[in-house]
Amino acid sequence: MTSPTTLVHRDAEALAHAVAARLLTRLADVQSEGRIPRLVLTGGRVAAVVYRAVAESPAASAIDWSRVEVWWGDERFLPAGDPDRNETQNRDALLSKVAVDPARVHPMPADTGQGAEAAASAYAEELAAAMGPDDVDGVPTFDVLMLGVGPDGHMASLFPGHEGLRVADRAAIAVHDSPKPPPTRISLTFPALNRSHEVWFVVSGADKAKAVGLAVGGADRTEIPSAGPKGLDRTLWLLDEAAAAEIPAR
Numbered sequence: 001m002t003s004p005t006t007l008v009h010r011d012a013e014a015l016a017h018a019v020a021a022r023l024l025t026r027l028a029d030v031q032s033e034g035r036i037p038r039l040v041l042t043g044g045r046v047a048a049v050v051y052r053a054v055a056e057s058p059a060a061s062a063i064d065w066s067r068v069e070v071w072w073g074d075e076r077f078l079p080a081g082d083p084d085r086n087e088t089q090n091r092d093a094l095l096s097k098v099a100v101d102p103a104r105v106h107p108m109p110a111d112t113g114q115g116a117e118a119a120a121s122a123y124a125e126e127l128a129a130a131m132g133p134d135d136v137d138g139v140p141t142f143d144v145l146m147l148g149v150g151p152d153g154h155m156a157s158l159f160p161g162h163e164g165l166r167v168a169d170r171a172a173i174a175v176h177d178s179p180k181p182p183p184t185r186i187s188l189t190f191p192a193l194n195r196s197h198e199v200w201f202v203v204s205g206a207d208k209a210k211a212v213g214l215a216v217g218g219a220d221r222t223e224i225p226s227a228g229p230k231g232l233d234r235t236l237w238l239l240d241e242a243a244a245a246e247i248p249a250r
């Protein structure tokens with residue numbers, strides 16, 4: 001478990017470009033170690049700008065995209081191709097623009113009428129099938145896990161006070177009655193979210209300042225879920241000035 005490091009950028013645009021550059025560097029570094037980077041994507045507006053910047057960067061040509069593994073931290077449980085799915089948005093911004101190997105891209109299941117519980121179990125099985133001998137808690141160890149944060153302090157689809165915050169025996173769960181639409185979602189759980197070398201929170205805007213201040217200050221994760229996930233090597237809070245405004249002085 002690592003204590004959080006905060007990095008503050010002038011505005012959302014500067015933040016997104018800095019995160020894009022950091023992501024390209026991290027992917028290239030892992031590939032140069034001879035490993036296939038395991039990347040967990042997030043939804044949200046800032047992330048969309050980050051992923052677009054990644055796709056458009058000249059440095060993207062340094063990555064062998066066919067050797068990048070892609071997972072998701074959460075998903076809105078909607079039919080395939082729905083514009084509100086994180087997968088759809090992430091494909092538009094990045095995955096359709098680089099030569100990923102479809103076999104290494106692992107979207108959370110779409111709503112085909114199977115039910116969110118069955119979909120979450122299927123994703124947990126897919127994660128378990130990718131585990132190596134040293135991996136624990138039902139997931140392959142990720143390299144970079146990216147998360148957005150809501151004004152209420154939620155991340156992935158773990159919302160304040162929800163029962164999903166207490167789940168410790170599964171890597172992925174169905175979430176019902178989400179306070180933010182759509183009501184039904186799939187999310188990784190805390191044990192799974194804690195299995196990444198690096199966790200990057202990417203947050204912009206004044207409406208997030210309170211939640212960011214509380215999370216970085218070490219709030220209880222059942223009240224401010226974004227206080228929970230910690231990287232095995234590093235936990236980074238990548239912020240713009242507005243989002244960083246209420247970080248407690250050290």
Ligand SMILES: O=C(O)[C@H](O)[C@@H](O)[C@H](O)[C@H](O)COP(=O)(O)O
Nearest residue numbers: 043044045046047148149150180
């Ligand atoms: O699942 C969702 O409804 C959203 O994707 C959400 O979890 C998002 O990641 C954060 O609210 C940050 O989003 P913004 O970057 O758009 O502020």
